[in-house]
């Protein structure tokens with residue numbers, strides 16, 4: 001497996017006029033798809049350690065949700081990460097698929113989710129938890145989109161109100177990080193009240209076209225919006241990772257896998 005790159009973003013985070021007393025970093029992992037950089041992901045773990053993060057956020061699709069699900073590398077990675085950092089994890093469409101179709105995939109999701117929870121992973125299935133780093137208070141939300149939002153034909157609409165019904169409403173007491181696997185719905189995430197959305201799913205658009213962006217989404221849309229990078233809308237931000245792995249079609253052109261590091265200033 002080729003190496004990954006580190007992509008760094010800087011954010012001035014505040015809520016209610018207060019902000020952190022000193023800068024700190026967090027890392028964001030997405031779309032590993034059970035790949036391993038070195039034995040048991042030792043290269044990825046070493047790079048994460050180099051960044052000295054205060055927390056690790058995981059945006060889903062860490063496994064491969066196929067007829068023979070692959071979870072070993074993702075589980076081993078979570079085991080190591082939780083020994084050093086608080087880890088907050090949301091599901092992507094691959095985990096969601098395993099959980100929603102036990103008749104097809106058996107108990108694969110139950111085994112996976114119980115295992116990573118036993119390590120101490122905060123697995124957020126349309127749930128939220130508080131996180132304090134220095135003086136900075138966060139609420140971390142994990143939002144799951146139902147299967148129809150990942151279909152190939154047509155776009156299903158989503159509103160901030162629908163998100164509120166699924167997970168609840170953000171209050172004015174903290175900085176709200178929304179782990180939402182699918183980046184296409186930034187308008188709804190912003191409308192709901194996310195201060196920072198962390199998303200993945202598109203794998204950077206598979207092929208990065210210079211000056212244009214990602215070529216294609218997993219739903220086969222050409223030049224999808226939000227295929228990779230940081231986007232800002234009326235003070236709401238979304239960071240989209242091009243992901244760490246791939247599956248089925250293992251193709252990336254001009255589009256290296258990436259580990260995202262976010263510096264909160």
Ligand SMILES: [Fe+2]
Nearest residue numbers: 061092093201
């Ligand atoms: Fe995905």
